[in-house]
Amino acid sequence: MRVINDITAILTGMWTTWKHIFRRPVTIQYPEEKRIPAPRFRARIILTRDPDGGERCVACYLCSAACPVDCISMQSAEADDGRRYAEWFRINFSRCIFCGLCAEACPTMAIQMTPDFEICKRDIMDLVYEKEDLLVNHGGKDPDYNFYRHAGIGVTQPRGSAATEDPPVDVRGLMP
Ligand code: SF4
Ligand code: SF4
Numbered sequence: 001m002r003v004i005n006d007i008t009a010i011l012t013g014m015w016t017t018w019k020h021i022f023r024r025p026v027t028i029q030y031p032e033e034k035r036i037p038a039p040r041f042r043a044r045i046i047l048t049r050d051p052d053g054g055e056r057c058v059a060c061y062l063c064s065a066a067c068p069v070d071c072i073s074m075q076s077a078e079a080d081d082g083r084r085y086a087e088w089f090r091i092n093f094s095r096c097i098f099c100g101l102c103a104e105a106c107p108t109m110a111i112q113m114t115p116d117f118e119i120c121k122r123d124i125m126d127l128v129y130e131k132e133d134l135l136v137n138h139g140g141k142d143p144d145y146n147f148y149r150h151a152g153i154g155v156t157q158p159r160g161s162a163a164t165e166d167p168p169v170d171v172r173g174l175m176p
Contacts, residue, residue, distance in 0.1 A: 036115070039141075042098045043117035045091055047110050047131065048140035055135065056110035056147060059086040062101035063111050071095035072102060083148070089131040094124045108147035111142040 028035055037043070048056050059076030071094075072109065077087040102111050121127050161168035 027163060032119075037117065038053040040113075041114060041117070043113035044093075044102045044111055044119050045096070045102070045129075045134065046114055046136045046140060047086075047089065047134045047137055048112055049138065050146045050148065051139060051144055052146065053137075054148070055085050056082070056108045056139075057086050057089065058084040058108055058110070058147070059089075060084075060107065062105040062107065063112050066101045066105035068099065068101065069095045069097055086131060091129050091134060093119060093127040093129060109140070109142050109145050110147075114140075 050056055057074075059074055061074065061076070064070070064072040064074065072090070074089040075087040076084055078084050098113070100113050105111050106112075117129070144151040159165070
């Protein structure tokens with residue numbers, strides 16, 4: 001019985017080898033030949049802009065909080081019109097594991113992953129990207145989304161006065 005099992009295993013292995021002899025090879029001669037990754041492939045990160053050209057990033061730090069390897073850092077600032085932005089924004093790609101959690105966490109769709117995976121460098125310091133290396137002149141995967149059209153720059157009406165809003169709760173009136 002054991003001999004039969006051994007012969008079956010050998011024949012199965014040989015059949016697998018023979019099947020692959022006549023298949024087209026899948027090897028790609030990179031970098032002369034390139035395979036285009038799927039649009040959702042997670043590689044080089046960009047910072048995108050609103051349809052009106054404004055920077056989407058509001059320097060809320062959510063991406064850096066979500067990053068499991070702490071490779072995002074920034075400094076927030078506020079423009080004269082009250083709009084927040086990142087004074088500087090840095091990603092250390094030598095630590096990035098391209099997990100995409102930063103893009104998932106971003107409320108303004110500012111930070112996005114792209115399929116551009118060709119960012120290898122010999123000098124590890126060249127993998128530290130500053131804001132000018134990250135900020136692009138388009139909206140990336142969702143070009144029509146404009147965070148400020150939904151959220152506004154500041155609240156101009158008193159809270160609770162909008163059509164679908166309840167008045168705020170007076171927490172001091174909530175007696176135990
Ligand atoms: S892809 Fe992951 S590891 Fe890279 S910056 Fe975003 S959260 Fe951090
Ligand atoms: S990229 Fe997005 S999550 Fe990160 S600070 Fe800017 S707005 Fe916040």
